[in-house]
Amino acid sequence: MAEVNLFTHGGGRDSAPGGAGTGTSSSRGPDPGAGGRIPEGNAPLAFxxxxxxxxxxxxxxxxxGPGRLLRRAIEADRLSSLIFYGPPGTGKTTLAYIIAGKTRSHFERLNAVTSGVADIRKVIEAAAERLAASKQRTILFIDEIHRFNRAQQDALLPAVEDGTIILIGATTENPFFEVxxxxxxxxRIFKLEPLTDExxxxxxxxxLDDRERGLGNYRIExxxxxxxxxxxxxxxxxxAALNAIELAVITTQPGEGGVRHITLEVAEESIQRRALRYDKQGDNHYDTVSAFIKSMxxxxxxxxxxxxxxMIEAGEDPRFIARRLVICASEDVGNADPHALLVATAAAQAVDFVGWPEASIVLAQAVIYVATAPKSNASYLAxxxxxxxxxxxxxGDVPVHLRDASYxxxxxxxxxxxxxxxxxxxGHHVPQDYLPENLRGxxxxxxxxxxxxxxxxERLERLRR
Structure with missing residues (x-):
C-alpha cells in the first residue's frame, strides 16, 4: 500500500480571506473572489x-502563464469584454472571480439559467449611473451565457458597445455557435483546455494539504x-476530482488513530464514471460526431x-447515430459496396425495434461493416x-422522345x-440521348x-463505346 498523504487531525475552520482587489461586488450566489469571506460549513470542497x-x-x-495577454490585462486591470470557453471544471468561473478580486471596477454576476432581460437591464442601468457618478466601470460576469436566448443576448449589446459594461461570459459551448x-x-475569445492529469x-x-480551506485537518491515508x-x-x-475526494473522505469512517483510509474501492464508489466532455447540443458533440464519421x-x-x-455513453440519441451511419454508407461507401447502405438502413430500423442497450450491438456491427467496406464517393460527387x-x-427542355406519352x-x-x-x-441496351440538348455528353x-x-x-465503358 503506497501512502500518498497522511495528515494529523486538528481543529480547523473552512474559511479564508477574500480577494485582494479594491473593487465592489454584487452577485447572485456566493462570491469567493470579490472582497468577502468564503462561506463556512456547507460549501463544497471544490468551491x-x-x-x-x-x-x-x-x-x-x-x-x-507569465507574460501572456490575459494575465497582463488582469494584472494591469485593463480588461475588454471576454468570453471564456471550455469544458466543465477547467477554471472559467474561477478566472472571473480572480478578476473580481483584482479589479477596481464594480463586479456584477448573473447566471443565465436564472436571469432574464429585466435583470440585465437593471444591471446596465445601475452601471450607467455608477459610471456617470464616480467614473467606476462595471464588469458583468454571466455564467453559462450560451443559455441566454438571442433576445437576452441582444439586450447586452448596446451597453457592451458603448462601454457601459465590460462583459465576461463563461460557456461550455462553442461561442461561435451559441453567442x-x-x-x-x-x-476576445479565450479557449480553456481540459486540465492534464498532472x-x-x-x-x-x-x-489534501490545505488546513484552512481544504481537508488538511483530517488524517487521511x-x-x-x-x-x-x-x-x-x-x-x-x-x-469532479475535488467532489470525489471530498465524498471519499467524509464518508469513510476513521480507523485506528483517527486515520481515514481511502482505498481503490472507496475511490471507485466516489467517482463512479468518467466525466465525459460531451453535450448533445454543443461543440464537443459535433467534434465527436465528426471523428466518428471520419473514422468510418x-x-x-x-x-x-x-x-x-x-456517443452512447454520453446519452446520444441512437436514431441520430443511425442517421449518420446511413449517410456515411451512401456518401463514403456508395456503390463500392451497395450492401453497406442495406446494412446501415437495417441497423437504423433495428434500433427502434430492439431498443437499448442491445441496440448498441446492432449499431456496432453496422459501423464495423461500413468502416471496413471498400470506399467510394462517386455518387456524392455525381x-x-x-x-x-x-x-x-x-x-434544358426534356427531350421529346423521353416525354410522357401515356395520356x-x-x-x-x-x-x-x-x-x-x-x-x-x-443486352437490354440501346444508345440514345437522355440528357437535355445543352448537356449532351x-x-x-x-x-x-x-x-x-x-x-x-467496366460495364459503363462497354456501353459507352
Whole structure:
C-alpha cells in the first residue's frame, strides 16, 4: 500500500480571506473572489478551494502563464469584454472571480439559467449611473451565457458597445455557435483546455494539504491506485476530482488513530464514471460526431467503434447515430459496396425495434461493416456536380422522345416519338440521348477503381463505346 498523504487531525475552520482587489461586488450566489469571506460549513470542497489569485491558478498556461495577454490585462486591470470557453471544471468561473478580486471596477454576476432581460437591464442601468457618478466601470460576469436566448443576448449589446459594461461570459459551448455574432465581434475569445492529469493531481494534493480551506485537518491515508483512479476518471475536470475526494473522505469512517483510509474501492464508489466532455447540443458533440464519421470514412473500425461508444455513453440519441451511419454508407461507401447502405438502413430500423442497450450491438456491427467496406464517393460527387449544373445552367427542355406519352393526346403533341425501348434490344441496351440538348455528353458519375464499382466501370465503358 503506497501512502500518498497522511495528515494529523486538528481543529480547523473552512474559511479564508477574500480577494485582494479594491473593487465592489454584487452577485447572485456566493462570491469567493470579490472582497468577502468564503462561506463556512456547507460549501463544497471544490468551491472552498477555488483559487483567489493567478499564482494559485493551475493550468491554462497558454492564456494566463507569465507574460501572456490575459494575465497582463488582469494584472494591469485593463480588461475588454471576454468570453471564456471550455469544458466543465477547467477554471472559467474561477478566472472571473480572480478578476473580481483584482479589479477596481464594480463586479456584477448573473447566471443565465436564472436571469432574464429585466435583470440585465437593471444591471446596465445601475452601471450607467455608477459610471456617470464616480467614473467606476462595471464588469458583468454571466455564467453559462450560451443559455441566454438571442433576445437576452441582444439586450447586452448596446451597453457592451458603448462601454457601459465590460462583459465576461463563461460557456461550455462553442461561442461561435451559441453567442450572437455582434457580441463575438466585440469580445476576445479565450479557449480553456481540459486540465492534464498532472494539473488535477496538483489540485487534489493542494486540497489534501490545505488546513484552512481544504481537508488538511483530517488524517487521511490514500492509496496510490485510489488517488490515480480519481485523477484518471476525472478526465481533466478539477471540480469532479475535488467532489470525489471530498465524498471519499467524509464518508469513510476513521480507523485506528483517527486515520481515514481511502482505498481503490472507496475511490471507485466516489467517482463512479468518467466525466465525459460531451453535450448533445454543443461543440464537443459535433467534434465527436465528426471523428466518428471520419473514422468510418478512413476505414478504421477500432476508432469508429470507440467514438460510437463515446456517443452512447454520453446519452446520444441512437436514431441520430443511425442517421449518420446511413449517410456515411451512401456518401463514403456508395456503390463500392451497395450492401453497406442495406446494412446501415437495417441497423437504423433495428434500433427502434430492439431498443437499448442491445441496440448498441446492432449499431456496432453496422459501423464495423461500413468502416471496413471498400470506399467510394462517386455518387456524392455525381449528385453535387448535377446540382451545380441545375443551379448554374439554363434548364434544358426534356427531350421529346423521353416525354410522357401515356395520356390521351400525347401522341398528337409528339411526346414519346422516336423513343427506343431498351428491352427490345440485345443486352437490354440501346444508345440514345437522355440528357437535355445543352448537356449532351456530360458525365456526372465516374466509378472508382474500388470494390463493386470496378465492375460498374467496366460495364459503363462497354456501353459507352
Amino acid at each position: 472552498r478551494m477555488r483559487p483567489r489569485t493567478l499564482d494559485e491558478f493551475v493550468g491554462q498556461e497558454h492564456i494566463v 450572437n455574432s455582434p457580441l463575438i465581434s466585440r469580445s 494539473h488535477v493531481a496538483m489540485i487534489l494534493r493542494r486540497a 490514500i492509496d496510490e491506485d485510489a488517488f490515480r483512479h480519481i485523477v484518471d476518471v476525472a478526465n481533466g475536470d478539477a471540480r 470514412r478512413g476505414s478504421d473500425p477500432d476508432a469508429a467503434v470507440y467514438w460510437l461508444a463515446r 449528385i453535387n456536380a448535377a446540382k451545380k449544373d441545375v443551379e448554374d445552367m439554363r434548364s 390521351r393526346g400525347a401522341a398528337r403533341l409528339g411526346h414519346g416519338k422516336g423513343y427506343k425501348y431498351p428491352h427490345d434490344y440485345p 456530360k458525365v456526372y458519375y465516374t466509378p472508382s477503381d474500388n470494390g463493386y464499382e470496378i465492375k460498374i466501370k
